[in-house]
Amino acid sequence: KAGVTQTPRYLIKTRGQQVTLSCSPISGHRSVSWYQQTPGQGLQFLFEYFSETQRNKGNFPGRFSGRQFSNSRSEMNVSTLELGDSALYLCASSRTAGVTEAFFGQGTRLTVV
Amino acid sequence: TQLLEQSPQFLSIQEGENLTVYCNSSSVFSSLQWYRQEPGEGPVLLVTVVTGGEVKKLKRLTFQFGDARKDSSLHITAAQPGDTGLYLCAGPDSNYQLIWGAGTKLIIKP
Numbered sequence: 001k002a003g004v005t006q007t008p009r010y011l012i013k014t015r016g017q018q019v020t021l022s023c024s025p026i027s028g029h030r031s032v033s034w035y036q037q038t039p040g041q042g043l044q045f046l047f048e049y050f051s052e053t054q055r056n057k058g059n060f061p062g063r064f065s066g067r068q069f070s071n072s073r074s075e076m077n078v079s080t081l082e083l084g085d086s087a088l089y090l091c092a093s094s095r096t097a098g099v100t101e102a103f104f105g106q107g108t109r110l111t112v113v
Numbered sequence: 114t115q116l117l118e119q120s121p122q123f124l125s126i127q128e129g130e131n132l133t134v135y136c137n138s139s140s141v142f143s144s145l146q147w148y149r150q151e152p153g154e155g156p157v158l159l160v161t162v163v164t165g166g167e168v169k170k171l172k173r174l175t176f177q178f179g180d181a182r183k184d185s186s187l188h189i190t191a192a193q194p195g196d197t198g199l200y201l202c203a204g205p206d207s208n209y210q211l212i213w214g215a216g217t218k219l220i221i222k223p
Binding site: 004 | 156201205209210211213214216
C-alpha cells in the first residue's frame with residue numbers, strides 16, 4: 001500500500017512569487033491535513049480537507065490556501081511568498097474527518113530567497 | 114486551550130544508556146500518540162495510547178499513558194544510534210485536530 005506522496009521534495013522560490021505543493025494521500029484516506037514545520041515554531045496546523053471541503057483552518061494569513069479534489073489529492077498554495085515562509089511543509093492523511101492518527105508524507109522543503 | 118509540553122527539549126546520551134522523555138498537559142486527552150521524525154522526513158507514528166494507565170511496548174521502547182490521561186512518557190532501554198530523531202507527542206482536541214508538542218530532540222552517540 002503506497003504511503004503519502006508529496007511533490008516536489010524541494011523548492012526554491014523568490015520573495016513575492018507563489019508556489020503550489022501537492023499531496024496524494026494513502027489510498028482510501030479521505031482526509032488531508034497540511035502543516036508547516038520550522039525549527040523555532042515546531043509543527044503548525046494549516047488546514048484540513050475532507051471530501052473536498054475545508055473542515056478546519058489554523059491561524060495563518062489568507063496567503064495560504066488549499067483545495068482537495070474528488071480523488072482526495074490535495075494542493076496547497078502560498079501566494080506572495082515571504083522569507084518567513086521558508087519551512088518544511090508536511091501533508092498527513094487519515095481515513096475519516098478529524099485527525100486522531102496522522103500518516104505523513106516526506107514533506108516539501110520550501111526555501112524563499 | 115489544550116497544550117502539550119515535552120521535556121527535555123534536547124537529550125544527548127551514549128549508546129546503551131536508558132532514557133525517559135515526557136509529554137505533559139493540564140488537559141485530559143482521549144488519546145495520545147508518539148511520533149519519531151528524522152531530519153528532512155515526515156513524522157512516523159510509533160504508537161497510540163488510549164486508556165489511562167495503559168502501557169505499550171515496541172521492542173526497546175515503552176510508552177505509558179497517565180492514569181488521568183493528561184500525560185505520557187516514552188522510555189527507551191539500551192538506546193541505539195538508530196533511535197536518534199525528534200520525538201513528538203500529539204493528541205486530538207475537541208474538534209479532532211491534533212495538538213502537537215514541540216518535541217524532544219534525541220541524539221544517541223555511538
